[in-house]
Amino acid sequence: MTEVRLTIDGRETTAPHRSPLLDAIRGLGIDVPTLCHMDGLEPYGVCRMCIVEVKRGRRTRLVTSCNFPVEQGLEVFTDTERIRQHRRILAELMLARCPDVPKVRELAASVGVTTSRFHTMAASDCVMCGLCVRVCDEIVGASALSFVGRGNVRIVGTPWSVDPESCIACGACVYVCPTGAMHMEEKTTERWRRELGSDKRMCRYARMGLISYKICPNDFRCAECEVDQRIFEEFGTHPILAIAPGLRQTPIKVGPFDVVEDRFYSRGHAWATMTGDHARVGMDDFARQLVGPIGKVIMHAMPGHTIRAGDAAATVTSDGHSLTLRAPVSGTVTHVNGAVVDDPALLDEDCYGRGWLFTIQPDDFYLQSRRLVGREQVKAWIDEQWQRLAHALEAMGHSELTPGFAHRISHADFVELSKEHFESEATSP
Amino acid sequence: MSATPHDTVGRDTTGDAIPGGYRIHMMLCAGTDCAGRGSYRVKEALEREITRHGLSHEVAIGMSGCRGHCGQGPVMVVNPGEIVYQGLSEHDVPRLVQEHVLQGRPLQERVHTLPPQTGTVPLISEIGFFGKQRLLVLRNRGIIDPEVIDDYIVRDGYRALSTALSTMTPEEVIQELIASGLRGRGGGGFPTGIKWKTCREAPGHPKYIVCNADEGDPGAYMDRTIIECDPHAVLEGMAIAGYAIGARKGYVYIRNEYPLARECLEKAIADAREYGLLGENIFDRGFDFEVSIHRGAGAFVCGESSALMASMEGRPGEPRAKYIHTVEHGLWDRPTNLNNVETYANVPPIILRGAQWFTSIGTGDVSENPWGGSKGTKVFSLVGKVHNTGLVEVPMGITLREIVFDIGGGIPKGKKFKAVQTGGPSGGVIPEELLDLPVDFDQLTRVGSMMGSGGMIVMDETDCMVDIARYFIDFLIGESCGKCLPCREGLTQISTLLNDICNGEADEHTITLLEELSNTVKECSLCALGGSAPNPVLSTLRYFRDEYEAHVREKRCPAGVCKALITYSIDPARCTGCTLCARNCPQDAISGENKKPHSIAVDLCIKCGICRDVCPHDAVIVH
Numbered sequence A: 001m002t003e004v005r006l007t008i009d010g011r012e013t014t015a016p017h018r019s020p021l022l023d024a025i026r027g028l029g030i031d032v033p034t035l036c037h038m039d040g041l042e043p044y045g046v047c048r049m050c051i052v053e054v055k056r057g058r059r060t061r062l063v064t065s066c067n068f069p070v071e072q073g074l075e076v077f078t079d080t081e082r083i084r085q086h087r088r089i090l091a092e093l094m095l096a097r098c099p100d101v102p103k104v105r106e107l108a109a110s111v112g113v114t115t116s117r118f119h120t121m122a123a124s125d126c127v128m129c130g131l132c133v134r135v136c137d138e139i140v141g142a143s144a145l146s147f148v149g150r151g152n153v154r155i156v157g158t159p160w161s162v163d164p165e166s167c168i169a170c171g172a173c174v175y176v177c178p179t180g181a182m183h184m185e186e187k188t189t190e191r192w193r194r195e196l197g198s199d200k201r202m203c204r205y206a207r208m209g210l211i212s213y214k215i216c217p218n219d220f221r222c223a224e225c226e227v228d229q230r231i232f233e234e235f236g237t238h239p240i241l242a243i244a245p246g247l248r249q250t251p252i253k254v255g256p257f258d259v260v261e262d263r264f265y266s267r268g269h270a271w272a273t274m275t276g277d278h279a280r281v282g283m284d285d286f287a288r289q290l291v292g293p294i295g296k297v298i299m300h301a302m303p304g305h306t307i308r309a310g311d312a313a314a315t316v317t318s319d320g321h322s323l324t325l326r327a328p329v330s331g332t333v334t335h336v337n338g339a340v341v342d343d344p345a346l347l348d349e350d351c352y353g354r355g356w357l358f359t360i361q362p363d364d365f366y367l368q369s370r371r372l373v374g375r376e377q378v379k380a381w382i383d384e385q386w387q388r389l390a391h392a393l394e395a396m397g398h399s400e401l402t403p404g405f406a407h408r409i410s411h412a413d414f415v416e417l418s419k420e421h422f423e424s425e426a427t428s429p
Numbered sequence B: 001m002s003a004t005p006h007d008t009v010g011r012d013t014t015g016d017a018i019p020g021g022y023r024i025h026m027m028l029c030a031g032t033d034c035a036g037r038g039s040y041r042v043k044e045a046l047e048r049e050i051t052r053h054g055l056s057h058e059v060a061i062g063m064s065g066c067r068g069h070c071g072q073g074p075v076m077v078v079n080p081g082e083i084v085y086q087g088l089s090e091h092d093v094p095r096l097v098q099e100h101v102l103q104g105r106p107l108q109e110r111v112h113t114l115p116p117q118t119g120t121v122p123l124i125s126e127i128g129f130f131g132k133q134r135l136l137v138l139r140n141r142g143i144i145d146p147e148v149i150d151d152y153i154v155r156d157g158y159r160a161l162s163t164a165l166s167t168m169t170p171e172e173v174i175q176e177l178i179a180s181g182l183r184g185r186g187g188g189g190f191p192t193g194i195k196w197k198t199c200r201e202a203p204g205h206p207k208y209i210v211c212n213a214d215e216g217d218p219g220a221y222m223d224r225t226i227i228e229c230d231p232h233a234v235l236e237g238m239a240i241a242g243y244a245i246g247a248r249k250g251y252v253y254i255r256n257e258y259p260l261a262r263e264c265l266e267k268a269i270a271d272a273r274e275y276g277l278l279g280e281n282i283f284d285r286g287f288d289f290e291v292s293i294h295r296g297a298g299a300f301v302c303g304e305s306s307a308l309m310a311s312m313e314g315r316p317g318e319p320r321a322k323y324i325h326t327v328e329h330g331l332w333d334r335p336t337n338l339n340n341v342e343t344y345a346n347v348p349p350i351i352l353r354g355a356q357w358f359t360s361i362g363t364g365d366v367s368e369n370p371w372g373g374s375k376g377t378k379v380f381s382l383v384g385k386v387h388n389t390g391l392v393e394v395p396m397g398i399t400l401r402e403i404v405f406d407i408g409g410g411i412p413k414g415k416k417f418k419a420v421q422t423g424g425p426s427g428g429v430i431p432e433e434l435l436d437l438p439v440d441f442d443q444l445t446r447v448g449s450m451m452g453s454g455g456m457i458v459m460d461e462t463d464c465m466v467d468i469a470r471y472f473i474d475f476l477i478g479e480s481c482g483k484c485l486p487c488r489e490g491l492t493q494i495s496t497l498l499n500d501i502c503n504g505e506a507d508e509h510t511i512t513l514l515e516e517l518s519n520t521v522k523e524c525s526l527c528a529l530g531g532s533a534p535n536p537v538l539s540t541l542r543y544f545r546d547e548y549e550a551h552v553r554e555k556r557c558p559a560g561v562c563k564a565l566i567t568y569s570i571d572p573a574r575c576t577g578c579t580l581c582a583r584n585c586p587q588d589a590i591s592g593e594n595k596k597p598h599s600i601a602v603d604l605c606i607k608c609g610i611c612r613d614v615c616p617h618d619a620v621i622v623h
């Protein structure tokens, strides 16, 4: 990534091109108030507290630094009177909504506001920063929370306001909530205790797909769990957040396809990433969309087997179409994801996270990874794959190139496409 | 009939005779408004009557798209003679046929009348409402049957596409657009050619063309009208954009509440496909282009470009930060060109008649700088306190005065003009002293309003500007998506402050706070909805600050609107004691003897205003 030069409050600095401006500002030790921002989550840009002025050429603009991409030659001002004035008004608005929330009072005080001149509306504890919704979606991968309604009656709730099936009661939302508005309801965990027999009481880490299988011995009282204690002691943060960020990166879009940049990809569309001494392996979104809704996962790799890169590792099928995924690296298989075999829909929901396929102890991952598509090339590669796919589809008379197209094509066409994109792998390394 | 009358009407077209050898041609408006007022019933009655007289081979009866004169419908134009009828009903039909068709003289009582009665029957071109207009986008309005593709083709339809495909490179098309100075009609006024160029040059494939037909402004219906009158013009513009940009796929994002327009467009797409004007290898030039329709999600904010694309992808229709442009990363992260309906409809005439012709209409100089002026025409929906309400298309640079007084026919009931609000709910108001302002993108922005999509609401002396600001803010509160703090919380607080002012519970500080807050919402909101929402407040503060001050200092509403600040009384000098008010008062708050001046009991009065409405002697006064 190329570095660009910019000045912040008169000080020269450099930062990666298009990286968030906030990082560059904080890198210089300059403080900018933020509320809706959290490292590890996609910037959201809604509290507007992090506004700064940027000057490019003759034009000065007010932008939110948490999501503004850095460019060559920017001149940035973080503390002008114009900014201070707006921050005070924003703080007053926040105080009028949440007059009794310590975090809000503190943030307001940091910009010199202790009382609000506005009427206090129906006082609420929620500042609508969206951290809980985003942590649940981006990190936990459960998407059990969402915004409901719009405008000034918008609230955080659950999709269709029903008790969400996908909630794993991990408490990450409660942990990230800056105001204490988010509470765990005993209801959900109660239901699990009631409904799931002791043999099926899956630990939340297993539900997230972070480990292959673990039965919860604690009746979902996570606070009593020694694993949790250990992780917390080790990382000083909520266990989910400690473990997840490295594993669960927010995918970016390349055309209709999700791509997680921090992974290695085989030309046969398997991904691999090192976690400790194991590499976790899965199937990428390109392959997933090509096959269509996945009905069945047949695992060829078994714990204890040694496999070579290019060996058949798993076969996924979707009404009639099937596709064999080949191991991206050589090594010894350590775990397979039982959850995805039981519930292949996990692959459709989250092929980079809970839908992982197996873990492997690789022979020299570093050496092997050089044959794989890495962070620098992955976007261009998927893009090129997409264009080839687009042309192939067009040649077959499918002009519509929208997500979910794959299951609408004939079997013969599918075989041809999968050859084009996958079979080459069988003969290569 | 020659081509001249058309030119004086400003219709940019070649002349046309009555088709099919008929003696008389009657075109009834089939627009949503006129249809609602019974234009189809009139048509059926006419057909029966004409048949009864055995004149079917002499008199052609057709339907046309909306003529824009919606306040007076059903409207019918009869040729030869360009006679405009208004307010027709089926009961008028026998007399109309008797007079116009058999006797050869227009039916006087239904002929459009000029505000001061002139006694003569005006031609279209003499009616101010039509005369000052210049029909470019609406060139086919009321002339073609929108459902008949041949009608469009006869009037040079798809010739621009064929010209572009066979004689111009995509770069030349873009160059022509840049030279024409065409700016986006969806509100922002971004130069269309530049947008196309950026999209063409953006890396990534495939690229998409999207037409924004969301039109969420209350009271605005120009895009709907364009689609309902001339759907092929929009399709042709999109296809030309596809060729210029290198896209093969176009979508029309159309508001769900527009079933008629959608059907019209569906038919147009099917017809164009059948004629090979959409689909594969168009005009044998190896260019493929398909258009599909996407139904809108229904919220005003879905018209915003990033929200629109999110909604098309099936995600919540919420805006995102625009530091990454949709031209480069749009639909499914692909380069996407989004333009408004009217913008696309402008494209075919520009390609056919050239940038130079287009730049001859409008303001400024765009030869060096595409932002240097506003070229072409703009369609406005003119509503509020004017005689003639409806859709009008005028050349850029026309003054507000001409629109309000010549086209709009001035203010009804002898009231005084106060302000005109342009740009939809988040536009600004423009006071009387700026009536001679030439209407273009930059002038409107300069005075604190905007072009927006082209709403234009006229207000008179009985409108309270604080109340007006509150009205628009309250609309916008309901439309805010609630994602960002300043718009979600700020608009609600603005409304509360305005309420305080209207209720007489405010002081000078309220006005200062209102101004500070409005500035923050305007500058700090995430998308342009919040970014423009405070305009009604800021512009009324700018031009009518005295009204705000009267509310807070003297607790007085100068326009007599804000109920908390007004009292009703009866002027004894004018009151004849007719007892009409006393009999109509729902509160029995009015007392008095027959033939003697009456009076209102202030403690009982709920300020409903009925007495003022019913008083035949204007004796009820409001303070």
Ligand SMILES: Cc1cc2nc3c(=O)[nH]c(=O)nc-3n(C[C@H](O)[C@H](O)[C@H](O)COP(=O)(O)O)c2cc1C
Pocket: B183, B184, B185, B186, B187, B188, B189, B190, B192, B212, B213, B214, B215, B216, B217, B300, B301, B302, B303, B304, B305, B306, B338, B339, B340, B341, B343, B453, B527, B528, B529
């Ligand atoms: C809240 C909001 C609503 C909008 N609604 C519309 C709309 O209904 N129709 C439209 O064409 N543009 C609308 N726009 C403008 C679009 O974002 C976009 O600028 C426009 O469609 C681009 O087309 P143009 O360049 O041809 O003007 C809206 C913008 C905002 C902020």
Ligand code: SF4
Pocket: B301, B319, B479, B480, B481, B482, B483, B484, B485, B487, B488, B525, B526, B527, B528, B529, B530, B531
């Ligand atoms: S400005 Fe309003 S509409 Fe736009 S993102 Fe913010 S809350 Fe949503």
Ligand code: FES
Pocket: A033, A034, A035, A036, A037, A044, A045, A046, A047, A048, A049, A050, A051, A064, A065, A066, A067
């Ligand atoms: S931290 Fe940037 S908008 Fe909230």
